[in-house]
Structures are given as structure tokens and as C-alpha cells.
Amino acid sequence: MHRFSKKVSMTVVKRLPKYYQYLSDLQLNDIEKISSRELASLMGLTASQIRQDLNSFGGYGQQGYGYNVGELKEAIKEILGLDSEYNCIIIGGGNMGHAIANYERFKREGVILKGVFDVDPLTVGTVIGSVVVKHMDELDEFIKANEIDIAILCVPREVGQKVATQVTELGVKGILNFSPLDLDVPSDVVVENVNITDSLFTLTYLLGE
Amino acid sequence: MHRFSKKVSMTVVKRLPKYYQYLSDLQLNDIEKISSRELASLMGLTASQIRQDLNSFGGYGQQGYGYNVGELKEAIKEILGLDSEYNCIIIGGGNMGHAIANYERFKREGVILKGVFDVDPLTVGTVIGSVVVKHMDELDEFIKANEIDIAILCVPREVGQKVATQVTELGVKGILNFSPLDLDVPSDVVVENVNITDSLFTLTYLLGE
DNA sequence: AATTAATTATATCAATATGTACCAATTACG
DNA sequence: CGTAATTGGTACATATTGATATAATTAATT
Numbered sequence: 282m283h284r285f286s287k288k289v290s291m292t293v294v295k296r297l298p299k300y301y302q303y304l305s306d307l308q309l310n311d312i313e314k315i316s317s318r319e320l321a322s323l324m325g326l327t328a329s330q331i332r333q334d335l336n337s338f339g340g341y342g343q344q345g346y347g348y349n350v351g352e353l354k355e356a357i358k359e360i361l362g363l364d365s366e367y368n369c370i371i372i373g374g375g376n377m378g379h380a381i382a383n384y385e386r387f388k389r390e391g392v393i394l395k396g397v398f399d400v401d402p403l404t405v406g407t408v409i410g411s412v413v414v415k416h417m418d419e420l421d422e423f424i425k426a427n428e429i430d431i432a433i434l435c436v437p438r439e440v441g442q443k444v445a446t447q448v449t450e451l452g453v454k455g456i457l458n459f460s461p462l463d464l465d466v467p468s469d470v471v472v473e474n475v476n477i478t479d480s481l482f483t484l485t486y487l488l489g490e
Numbered sequence: 491m492h493r494f495s496k497k498v499s500m501t502v503v504k505r506l507p508k509y510y511q512y513l514s515d516l517q518l519n520d521i522e523k524i525s526s527r528e529l530a531s532l533m534g535l536t537a538s539q540i541r542q543d544l545n546s547f548g549g550y551g552q553q554g555y556g557y558n559v560g561e562l563k564e565a566i567k568e569i570l571g572l573d574s575e576y577n578c579i580i581i582g583g584g585n586m587g588h589a590i591a592n593y594e595r596f597k598r599e600g601v602i603l604k605g606v607f608d609v610d611p612l613t614v615g616t617v618i619g620s621v622v623v624k625h626m627d628e629l630d631e632f633i634k635a636n637e638i639d640i641a642i643l644c645v646p647r648e649v650g651q652k653v654a655t656q657v658t659e660l661g662v663k664g665i666l667n668f669s670p671l672d673l674d675v676p677s678d679v680v681v682e683n684v685n686i687t688d689s690l691f692t693l694t695y696l697l698g699e
Numbered sequence: 700a701a702t703t704a705a706t707t708a709t710a711t712c713a714a715t716a717t718g719t720a721c722c723a724a725t726t727a728c729g
Numbered sequence: 730c731g732t733a734a735t736t737g738g739t740a741c742a743t744a745t746t747g748a749t750a751t752a753a754t755t756a757a758t759t
Contacts, residue, residue, distance in 0.1 A: 292717065294695055298688035302670070316735065325672070328735095329719050336737060344736040345726030361691045362698035376592060380585035386670075386687050392694070431693065455697045457690060461511070461595075463534075471696040473689045478595050479507035480682045481666055482570045484640065485601070486503055487680040488664045489571035501745070525706065538747055545708065553707040554755030 293334050297361055299324065300334070304354035316347035366391040367455075368428055372444055373435035374399035374407070374414045377459055381433055382410025395427050424451040431455040438462050445472075502543050506570055508533065509543070513563035525556040575600040576664075577637055581653055582644030583608035583616070583623045586668055590642055591619025604636050633660040640664040647671050654681075 303324055307315060317328040317335075324331075335341055335348070341356050342348045358364060369387075371378045374397050381387070382394060397414045399405055405416045415423065423429075432448040434441060434456060441460035448456070449470050456472045458464055461479075464472050512533055516524060526537040526544075533540075544550055544557070550565050551557045567573060578596075580587045583606050590596070591603060606623045608614055614625045624632065632638075641657040643650060643665060650669035657665070658679050665681045667673055670688075673681050 290716070295688075295692060297695065298685070298691035299672075301691065302688075318735085327719065329721095330717090332736065333718080333738095340737070342736050343726065344724070345728090345734050347735065360695065362694040363691065365694075365698075367694060367697070376585050376589035380589055381686070383585060384686070387690065390687075390691075392690060430697065455693050457693055463508075471693060471699075473693040473696070475684065475686060475689050476507070477590070477593070477684060479504075479511075480684050481596065481601060482507040482510065482572065482599075483504060484664050484666055484680060484682040485571040485574075485576060486506065486569065487682070488576070488639065489574075490680075499744075527706090536747060538749090539745095541707070541709095542746085549708060551707050552755070553753055554705060556706065 289337050293337060296326075296334055297357055300331075301354065301357045301361060301363075304350055304357065307350045308354055312350050314347045314349055317342070320348070363390050366393060367430040368393055368395045369431035369433060370394070370396045370398060370424070370427075370429050371410075371433045371435060372398045372417075372420070372448070373437075373459075374401070374404040374409050375435060378433070378435035379409055381435065381459075382412075392431065395429060396423055398423075420447065421451060424448065424453065429453055431457060433457045433459070434464075435459045498546050502546060505535075505543060506566055509540075510563065510566045510570060510572075513559055513566065516559045517563055521559050523556045523558055526551070529557070572599050575602060576639040577602055577604045578640035578642060579603070579605040579607060579629075579633070579636075579638050580618075580642045580644060581607045581626075581629070581657070582646075582668075583610070583613040583618055584644060587642070587644035588618055590644065590668075591621075601640065604638060605632055607632075629656065630660060633657065633662065638662055640666060642666045642668070643673075644668045 303320065317331045320326075321328040321331050332342070335353070338356070338360055341353050369392050371382055371394065378397060378399075382397060388394065394410050394412060397409045397412055398417050398420050399414050400417050405414050407414050429448075429451075430453065432453045432455070434444060436444055438461050441458070441462045442464060445456060445458070445464045445466055449466050454470055456464065456466065456470065458472055458474045459477070461476055463474070466472055512529065526540045529535075530537040530540050541551070544562070547565070547569055550562050578601050580591055580603065587606060587608075591606060597603065603619050603621060606618045606621055607626050607629050608623050609626050614623050616623050638657075638660075639662065641653075641662045641664070643653060645653055647670050650667070650671045651673060654665060654667070654673045654675055658675050663679055665673065665675065665679065667681055667683045668686070670685055672683070675681055
């Protein structure tokens with residue numbers, strides 16, 4: 282849980298991963314400190330906005346100095362909850378599920394793939410992302426036994442809601458949803474949608490402007 | 491190009507694909523008309539907002555009647571530029587590229603997959619989404635010969651910028667970018683980012699709230 | 700045909716939310 | 730010790746959303 286009380290808007294939250302990415306890169310390049318102005322020019326934001334964003338979580342900067350890259354990165358990492366570990370499962374072992382399972386970055390940041398599930402007999406039993414794909418029939422038992430925090434849904438639209446209901450009833454509290462539909466879940470469950478079709482349509486819109 | 495002159499904000503544009511999705515669903519269920527209030531309750535928005543959103547493109551509703559589902563859907567389809575066809579290529583034939591290539595929805599909405607490119611000799615020559623994967627060496631020639639509008643980037647971070655520069659120099663005007671980095675492109679090129687890692691981090695943030 | 704109820708278009712206003720500019724206070728550093 | 734740099738907070742500006750009022754239009758009812 283977070284230690285700060287001030288309510289932070291979703292707009293700011295959505296920028297945090299980007300800060301984290303840029304700060305990680307800076308650290309890899311052995312940059313020790315950075316000013317809001319420099320970071321702004323790097324990220325294409327205004328310095329003012331960066332100071333406001335960061336300051337809504339606490340005073341990580343120092344007047345006359347700027348921000349210490351390492352410290353700020355660690356702070357944001359903690360804000361993003363990446364100082365904890367998460368057990369996750371992927372539901373749907375098609376190409377999308379496959380792609381996600383092989384994202385090295387997930388494991389590196391503490392999101393551990395515990396299982397992959399599918400209904401297709403040809404997929405069940407194969408190895409994806411170092412785990413053996415199990416049949417959906419085993420899902421209930423598995424979630425109960427493994428304290429799964431996050432379910433990554435890579436299933437067709439038709440079954441998305443059904444699967445979402447199933448996993449939330451078993452106690453999963455977070456869903457990363459690649460299925461192109463809006464999920465209806467209990468209020469204590471958080472969903473983050475990755476809607477590729479919507480992104481494509483935004484692109485075709487912009488192409489016509 | 492659009493026939494309306496009023497400037498529409500990105501916030502509204504990002505909601506258009508969602509309207510399109512819901513209206514398509516309604517049409518499939520043979521619903522002929524819908525009021526802003528009904529649509530609002532369906533989509534989790536306010537009726538006021540829906541009327542304002544739609545009205546920024548023109549008066550598609552009828553007083554005393556509501557909106558005709560079919561007509562409104564077609565109107566939004568046109569606004570999104572989905573009345574034209576687009577030639578696209580996928581760069582990177584890994585699992586992500588594979589997943590996108592098999593999205594039936596893309597073709598159905600007029601985004602035609604013309605080619606898939608990769609550098610891996612094991613991938614080159616295989617068939618993905620009904621096209622034979624070509625080597626990146628053939629990219630320049632292919633883009634010139636096939637009037638490619640959209641490039642879908644599914645390549646590792648390290649080569650993302652290089653590939654983006656390459657395709658924009660060859661005249662590609664739209665990029666759907668799955669590589670986890672911010673691309674630097676000419677101002678007449680539009681980029682839509684799908685950053686899965688960022689989405690995951692937003693989720694872990696929300697889990698800690 | 701006239702009346703009534705429902706509903707949107709349009710405009711306007713109020714309330715939030717978000718982004719930017721400014722400046723005092725603080726720090727780094729020569 | 731003085732100067733330049735930089736943050737953090739405040740105040741201001743802009744953007745977005747939500748609510749409301751009125752006129753116009755449609756559909757249903759009498």
C-alpha cells in the first residue's frame with residue numbers, strides 16, 4: 282500500500298511507467314543526476330509538469346541540484362509497486378499469450394509467470410515461457426494453490442467475460458486484458474486494457490487528419 | 491481527409507473506437523435505434539458526454555428518436571477512416587508479429603497485410619498470416635513497390651528507432667508501435683504506441699492503491 | 700388533426716481536472 | 730561567501746466534463 286495520502290490522478294499515474302523507463306535508461310548510461318529541464322527535453326514534456334508529477338508523491342528533488350537518477354528510479358519503482366513480487370498466469374496460449382510469456386521484462390520486474398492455460402488440446406502440454414500449458418479445467422485448483430495476483434487474458438472476445446468472472450471469483454485482483462471487450466468485474470478488482478484494435482483505429486483516424 | 495473543420499481533441503478521438511465497437515455490437519444484435527441515455531448506461535459514460543462527443547462531428551441523432559445504430563456506426567466508421575483501405579506490413583515475425591498477423595479484425599476493417607519482415611533466417615520463408623515472411627533486406631524495394639501506408643513494429647527495443655527511420659524515409663505515414671520505446675519521426679508521420687510493459691506497471695500501481 | 704411525451708441539437712454555465720508560469724527558498728559549487 | 734541553478738509550492742490558464750435550459754423534431758395517443 283502507498284504511504285502518501287494525496288489522491289493522484291490517473292493521468293499522472295499513466296506517466297509513471299514512462300518516467301521509470303527513462304530513468305532506468307539514464308542509470309544504464311551512468312547518469313547520476315538530472316534536472317527537470319533536462320528530463321523534460323528528453324521526454325517531450327514541460328519541466329513544470331515533471332516537477333508537479335514527481336512532487337505529488339513526495340519531494341524527491343533537491344534545489345540547486347536536481348534529481349538523483351538512482352534514487353528517483355527506486356522511488357518510482359516502489360510507487361509502481363515493483364518492489365513486491367506478483368504471481369501471474371496467462372490465459373490463452375495463442376500467439377498473443379505466447380508473446381507475453383516471453384517478455385523477459387516482466388520477470389525482471391518481479392511479475393512471475395506461474396502458469397499458462399488453454400482449451401486447445403494441441404496447445405495443452407506444450408511449453409510456453411518455461412511453463413507447461415495446462416487445460417482450463419485445472420484453472421480453479423491452480424489459482425487456489427498458487428496465490429495468483431494477476432491474470433493476463435489473451436482469449437477470444439466471446440469468452441473474455443466468462444474467464445474474467447471465473448478468475449475474480451477465485452481471488453485474482455488484477456487483470457491485464459488483451460481481449461477486445463470491456464470487462465465487468467467487482468470493484469476491488471483492477472483491470473488494465475490493452476486494446477490493439479482501438480489503437481489501430483486511432484491510427485487510421487490520425488492518418489486521415 | 492475529414493470534411494469537418496472543428497478541431498477535435500485527442501480525448502474525444504480516443505473514445506471513437508469504443509463507440510464504434512459498441513455500435514457494431516448493437517447492430518449485430520439487430521438493435522435499430524438507441525438513445526444517448528441507453529448508450530451511456532451501456533458504455534459507462536454520461537449521456538451528456540456522448541451527445542457532445544458525437545455532435546463534434548455533426549448531427550447524427552434525431553430529436554425525439556435517438557440515434558440510428560446503423561447510420562451512426564457507418565458515420566463513425568468513416569470518421570475513423572475505415573471506409574478506405576490501408577496496405578500494411580508487419581516488421582518482426584516473432585510471437586507478437588504473429589499474433590497481429592492473425593487478427594481477423596484488421597482485414598475486415600480494410601487494413602490489408604501485404605508483408606511480414608524479419609532478420610531471423612529461421613523465420614524468413616515461413617508463412618505468417620497468409621504471407622511468406624521476407625528478409626529485411628527486401629524491405630526498401632517492397633515498400634516502394636506496394637504503397638505501404640502502415641508499418642506495424644514488433645521488433646526489439648534496440649532496433650526500433652532504426653526501423654522507424656527506415657520506413658518513414660520510404661514514405662510510410664503511420665506506425666503502430668509495439669516496441670517499448672518512444673519513436674522520433676517526422677511531423678507528418680503518426681505513431682500510435684502500444685506499450686505492454688507500461689500497461690503492466692499501471693496495473694501493479696493500481697494493485698497497491 | 701391536435702396533443703402529448705420523448706428525445707436530440709445547441710448553447711451556456713459550473714465544476715473539475717490538467718497543464719503552465721512564476722518566484723521565493725534552498726542548495727551546490729567555485 | 731556570492732552566484733548560478735533548481736526545486737516546490739502557489740497562482741494562473743486551459744481543457745475537459747457534467748448539468749441545465751430551450752427550441753426543434755419525432756412518435757404515439759387521443
